[in-house]
Amino acid sequence: MAQLSYRDAVARGIAQEMRRDERVVVVGEDIAGAGGVFKTTVGLLDEFGPKRVIDTPISEQAILGAATGAAMTGLRPVAEIMFSDFFAVCWDIVVNQIAKTRYMTAGQVTMPLVIKTGNGGGLRFGAQHSQSIENWAMAIPGLKVVTPSTAEDVIGLMAAAIRDDDPVIFCEHKGLYAAKGEVPDGEIVDTLGTARIRRPGHDATILALGMMVPRALAAAEDLATRGIDAEVIDVRSLVPLDTRTILDSVARTGRLFTVEENPQLLGWGAEIASLVADEAFWDLDGPVQRITTPHIPLPSADSLEDLVMPSAESVARTVEKALQS
Amino acid sequence: MSVPPSLAPFLPGGRPEPRASGGHRPRQVHSPRVRHLAHDRGVHLAGLTGTGPRGRVTTDDVNRAASMAESLPLASPVAAPGAVRARYTAVTEVEVTRLTTSPDLLACLVESSVRAVRSVRAATAEVVRTTVSVHGPPGGAPRTVVDAHDLGVQGIQRVLGASDASLNGSEGQGSWADLSVQDLRGTGVLFDVPVLEDGVVVALSFGDVVDRPTVVELPDGGRGIGIGSFVHLALTVDEHLAGASAARLLARVRQRLEAHESGRSS
Structure with a gap:
């Protein structure tokens, strides 16, 4: 047992698999010599050499094109898209090739490809480098979507x-x-499609993802001082989704809140609200409430970014108000 | 026009107006969870006083009411502490021209009432013993018909006519009844609004049988004026009798009584 940062956990998880399986390779901008712009691939070049840890030109299409070909021909690449916002420039290959190849070849060609990406806001990177794009990806059949919130989960997932x-x-x-x-x-090896109950509680279920998990936990601690015992579930994997854990929790608490960093429209919480309406309507003791950013681009200004993103305070306030109305 | 906040992103520009605050809710709203639990536990929500925010009925309220009901006799109403029990009364008039010549209109009425109550209870799977307390005519002691649902008109008539008016069972006078029938014949009163004593969920009252002109069918198929005998029935029901409304229940009593009247009751 050791303390490890989330960023170091990324490198440890990849290294663990590279030692186990020589087909695993890493490609991306500045991921080799520089150890990644976010330092998530530090040490990989030294341990595994330039044939398995490959720097690429500044072209997201090239990164994913190369990774797709590698995956189709027997390797198990981990490709990095530095900022998840840049998926927008390589969406064609993701949506029309990567997501559909296994289906269109009737399973003859698999696509064992991981696209790792720096996602989310709160770092004053502005509207074009701060987005949470899970819901873009989960709209495409054929893609799995994972967002860990702890160092241990980073390695296992x-x-x-x-x-x-x-x-x-x-x-x-x-x-x-x-x-x-x-x-x-x-x-450490985890299972895709499993959520984790981070804090058990009786009065309300709060679902959160990524950086919203620690905020939801802080909100739950705050709520506990006022007699509200909230359960916090770290969703971790949107596709596949651990519906059993979510529905069981709603059956216990009767109230559901989602804490989403994405804008409100078509966020993952809307999909879960729909699921709960279908499967757990008679368990609901009040409307499902989603706590999201407004439907606006994320601002650069510190104060404005803090204002629009869900915070522990806004989560606690929303839950408390809902339970008292 | 007010716009729900959840619709704001779909609207072109601007902040939606705040939702109109009406000051009061037009009706009590129960969550799906509470409705489901109440259904499972056989609790009627209408009479419950909620202890949740803004008087909302909570699952705890339902569970408490159900637990209380389980500790009471089966026929007793389910009520939360502080709940106001609503009672509803309906009145109708039935022709009993033939029944007045039969020895016991009272027995027919008791039998019709028992069947009506049982039909409601069967529909809600709340089948319990039905005991009737019969009051009147004025001056007489109240009589109890235990397990009246096991008896036909003649059986009821026999119990009512016996010196020990509770011979159909071990419980005697003073035991609780879930149905009471008040016979006011001979008082000059058409009906009285029945009062529900403790534990009674349905009460029926009827008064003097009066003769008056009425439309009758003639042997040739035409219609004419004849003399008919009529009685007024007033029925009060506790809202906690599952599935019952006073009007619906009284309609069933009337229907059954009309069957007796026309000789189609067997």
């Missing part, structure tokens, strides 16, 4: 993603890179 034969969009929250957590020694 990265390992699971690399071992999976389908393409996985692996969203690393930029705001969590510096966060440290206890990580067990030895190999």
Whole structure:
């Protein structure tokens, strides 16, 4: 057991799998010599050499084109899109090739590809470098979408993603890179499509993802001082989704809140609200409430970015108000 | 026009107006969870006083009411502490021209009432013993018909006519009844609004049978004026009798009584 930062956990998870399987390679901008612009691939070049840890030109299409070909021909690449906002420039290959190849070849060609990416806001990077794009990806059949919130989960879910034969969009929250957590020694392998109850509670279920998890936990602690016992679930994996854990929790608490960093329209919480309306309507003791950013681009100004993103305070305030109305 | 905040992103520009605050809610709203639990536990929500925010009925309120009901006799109403029990009364008039010549209009009425109550209870799977307390005519002691649902008109008539008016069971006078029938014949009163004593969920009252002109069918198929005998029935029901409304229940009593009147009751 050791303290490890979220960013170091990314490198440890990839290294764990590279030692285990020589087909695993890493490609991306500045990921080799520089160790990644967010320092999430430090040490990989030294350990595994330039044939397996490959710097690319500044072209997202080239990164994913190369990774797609590699995955189709027997390697298990981990490609980095530095900022998740840049998926927008390589969407064609993601949506029309990566997501559909296994389907269109009737399973003859698998796509064991992980696209890791720095995702999310809160770091004053402005509207074009701060977006949370999970909901873009989860709209495409054929893609799996994962967002860990702890160092241990980064390793375990990265390992699971690399071992999976389908393409996985692996969203690393930029705001969590510096966060440290206890990580067990030895190999860690997790399971895609599993959520974690971070804090059990009876009065309300709060679902959160990525950097919203620590905020939801802080909100729950705050609510506890006022007699509200909230359960916090770290969704971790949007596709596949751990519907059992979510529905069981709603059956216990009767109230559901989602804490989403994305803008309100078509956020992942809307999909879960729809699921709960279908499957758990008679368990609901009040309307599902979503706590999201407004439907606006994220501002650059510190004060404005803080204002629009869900905070522990806004989560606690929303939950308390809902339970008292 | 007010716009729900959740619709704001779909609207072109501008902040939606705040929702109109009406000051009061037009009706009590129960969450799906509370409705489901109440259904499962056989609790009627209409009479519950909620302890939640703004008087909302909570799952705890439903569970408390259900627990209280379980500790009471089966026929007793389910009520939360502080709940106001609503009672509803309906009145109708039935022709009993033939029944007045039969020895016991009272027995027919008791039997019709029991069947009506049982039909409601069967529909809600709340089948319990039905005991009737019969009051009147004035001056007489109240009589109890235990397990009246096991008896036909003649059986009821026999119980009512016996010197020990509770011979159909071990419970005697003073035991609780869930149905009461008040016979006011001979008082000059058409009906009285029945009052629900403790534990009674349905009360029926009827008064003097009066003769008056009425439309009758003639042997040739035409219609004419004849003399008919009529009685007024007033029925009060506790809202906690599952599935019952006073009007619906009284309609069933009337229907059954009309069957007796026309000789189609068996």
